[in-house]
Amino acid sequence: MRSKTIAAAAVLAAAALIxxxxxxxxxxxxxxxxxxxxxxxxxxxLIAVFAYGWPRLLKLPDPWHITWLLLLAGWAATLAATLxxxxxxxxxxxxxxxxxxxxxxxxxxxxxxxxxxxxxSTLAALLGLLATTFASGWVAVLNLAVLGTNPLIVPxxxxxxxLLTLVxxxxxxxxxxRSTYAGSAAMTLAxxxxxxxxxxxxxxxxxx
Numbered sequence: 001m002r003s004k005t006i007a008a009a010a011v012l013a014a015a016a017l018i019x020x021x022x023x024x025x026x027x028x029x030x031x032x033x034x035x036x037x038x039x040x041x042x043x044x045x046l047i048a049v050f051a052y053g054w055p056r057l058l059k060l061p062d063p064w065h066i067t068w069l070l071l072l073a074g075w076a077a078t079l080a081a082t083l084x085x086x087x088x089x090x091x092x093x094x095x096x097x098x099x100x101x102x103x104x105x106x107x108x109x110x111x112x113x114x115x116x117x118x119x120x121s122t123l124a125a126l127l128g129l130l131a132t133t134f135a136s137g138w139v140a141v142l143n144l145a146v147l148g149t150n151p152l153i154v155p156x157x158x159x160x161x162x163l164l165t166l167v168x169x170x171x172x173x174x175x176x177x178r179s180t181y182a183g184s185a186a187m188t189l190a191x192x193x194x195x196x197x198x199x200x201x202x203x204x205x206x207x208x
Contacts, residue, residue, distance in 0.1 A: 005181055006169045009188035014162030016042045017138060017192075021158070024142050036142045040082040043139055043196070046189055047074035047132050053186030054128045057179045061116050065107045066125045073100030074132025074193075081136040081143075089140040090200060093133055100129040130194055137196030141203050157199040158192070165191045 023038035051070035055063035073096050080092035104125040108118050115121075138158075165188060179187065 005184040006188055007166060009185040010162045010166040010169070010192070013046060013185075013189055013192050014158045016046060017158035017162075020138075021142070036082050036139050039142055040078055040139050043078050043135050043193075044075055046193060047071065047078065047135055049182070050074075050131060050186045050189040050193060051128070053180070053182035053184075054131075054190070055121075055124060057183030057186045058120070058124050060121050060124055062111065062121075065111075066104075066121065066128065069100055069103045069107065069125055070128045070132045073097065073103070073129055074135055077133040077136040078139055081140040084140075084143075086143055089143040090136060090197070093136050093140075093197070096136075097129055097133040100133065101126065104129065128190075131190045132193065134195075134197040135193035137198070137200035138193075139196075141196070141200040144200075144203055144207065157195070157202075161192055161195045161199075 017039075020039035020042035024035050048071060051067045051074065054070060055066040060066060076099075077093045077096040080096065081089050084090075084092060104122060107125075108115070108122050111118065111121075169188060
């Protein structure tokens, strides 16, 4: 059952990214250019799924404060990548990540010195922030279409990353901790979301 859940999450996430890229590309045929809004909507939904499932996958106490931190930082980075034009549509992502880090440490101070598993909660939140803020790369890479790049790099990149993620997780399925459906989805989405920035900077290097 766990393997089926992981496989379904990987397929659905990759399909959502591909659908967002296809919808963004559709404007090119009409001469309207690439619209990043469909992809931004897809990424925002995937971030929400991940933000909910990540702390529950790790069975952390008081998971909601981590969920909200991951959600707000990821959505802020995605919104910034959507609205910021070239030459650097990801220029605000480090700021969103930095504010998220400040929020993580601030939330742990609020919880107090007697709170349980503070170190685990802090590390989990920091790793989760990397995934949710780096996910904005899936939106930012579409902005590079203005420079003549092919928006198909997004569906191709999503399919490749999803396939690699699926293979690795299925190999490790017997050693992974048991989790809920939300936790399994978060485990699958983590590398897929984080790879958005990798795809973005790979495309930028190819443009040099």
